[in-house]
Amino acid sequence: MKIKVKIILILALLVLLFAWAPWMDDKAVHDEVFEERARIDGTIDERTGELVCDYRVAWFPFGRWVASCEGGYFVTFWGKIL
Numbered sequence: 001m002k003i004k005v006k007i008i009l010i011l012a013l014l015v016l017l018f019a020w021a022p023w024m025d026d027k028a029v030h031d032e033v034f035e036e037r038a039r040i041d042g043t044i045d046e047r048t049g050e051l052v053c054d055y056r057v058a059w060f061p062f063g064r065w066v067a068s069c070e071g072g073y074f075v076t077f078w079g080k081i082l
Helices: 002-020 024-036
Strands: 056-060 061-069 072-076
Touching: 002 061, 024 061, 024 072
Parallel strands: none
Antiparallel strands: 056 061, 061 072
16 A cells, blocks of 8 residues: 555656646746747737737746737647647
């Protein structure tokens, strides 16, 4: 019975670790989304190249939520932008 409890505890800790994702740096996530999506979603004005609305990064389980004026993106703990 002790082995089952240990396995369950280890699995629960792994799930909590992935949900928290402490290795994700908000600035790095911001920069990654900015590079990939800023011209597409209207964050940067197409004609002038000026920043219209910057991204805000917030913690979300299993990743980060990156929001702008036009919408938002979920960045998974492995780095995929959805």
